[in-house]
Amino acid sequence: MAGTTSLHTNRQYEEELRNLRTSLLTMGALVEQQIAEAVDSLVKRDSARAREIIARDAEVNRMDVEIDDLCIRLFALRQPAASDLRFITTGMRIITDLERIGDMAVNICERALELNEEPMLKPYIDIPRMAAISQSMIKDSLDAFVRNDCDLAEKVIARDDEVDLLNNQIFRELLSFMAEDPKVIGRAARILFVSKYLERIADHATNVAEMVIFMVKGKNVRHMDKLKQ
Numbered sequence: 001m002a003g004t005t006s007l008h009t010n011r012q013y014e015e016e017l018r019n020l021r022t023s024l025l026t027m028g029a030l031v032e033q034q035i036a037e038a039v040d041s042l043v044k045r046d047s048a049r050a051r052e053i054i055a056r057d058a059e060v061n062r063m064d065v066e067i068d069d070l071c072i073r074l075f076a077l078r079q080p081a082a083s084d085l086r087f088i089t090t091g092m093r094i095i096t097d098l099e100r101i102g103d104m105a106v107n108i109c110e111r112a113l114e115l116n117e118e119p120m121l122k123p124y125i126d127i128p129r130m131a132a133i134s135q136s137m138i139k140d141s142l143d144a145f146v147r148n149d150c151d152l153a154e155k156v157i158a159r160d161d162e163v164d165l166l167n168n169q170i171f172r173e174l175l176s177f178m179a180e181d182p183k184v185i186g187r188a189a190r191i192l193f194v195s196k197y198l199e200r201i202a203d204h205a206t207n208v209a210e211m212v213i214f215m216v217k218g219k220n221v222r223h224m225d226k227l228k229q
Contacts, residue, residue, distance in 0.1 A: 050110075122177070
């Protein structure tokens with residue numbers, strides 16, 4: 001009888017771990033969508049859509065709280081050890097980054113609402129590129145988490161340089177606009193904020209990838225200039 005109870009408990013535990021994994025992926029997909037639609041609301045000057053995205057951030061926050069509660073219950077009731085402990089700890093840290101990514105999407109929408117009230121300064125070309133790379137970094141970092149794939153995590157970390165280069169390029173371009181015509185400083189500054197938000201999103205995706213490497217290998221690669229084998 002005791003053996004049956006233990007087996008049942010183990011099945012429950014495995015189901016709870018699967019729920020954690022699924023919930024993290026669902027939250028990740030939602031923040032990816034938030035980024036895509038936030039940038040789209042900027043490019044298409046769609047203020048109504050921007051307001052919808054801001055309102056939807058409440059769903060991101062709700063998932064943050066629910067997943068955090070699930071992790072705490074797993075710690076309290078299951079007393080996980082070894083790989084499960086690293087998995088759950090990593091999950092708790094990932095939701096913090098995902099929640100902050102959601103906040104960045106809201107910030108983009110807020111700048112979009114302001115920019116949409118004024119004439120367009122210039123076509124948005126590099127901003128959507130930054131958004132696409134950042135989104136792919138989020139997706140791949142979460143895929144690496146689910147698959148325990150350090151190679152994919154390392155590729156995500158390397159891709160952060162692409163976003164940094166685009167951010168620097170946008171900065172230089174907008175700086176020249178402001179130097180030529182002080183009247184555009186307000187609009188240029190808001191676009192610079194958007195670029196910086198996307199750069200931060202890529203940083204959060206990098207954080208997730210670094211945590212995956214720690215989870216799998218027990219090796220902390222945060223703040224390193226390059227990965228060491």
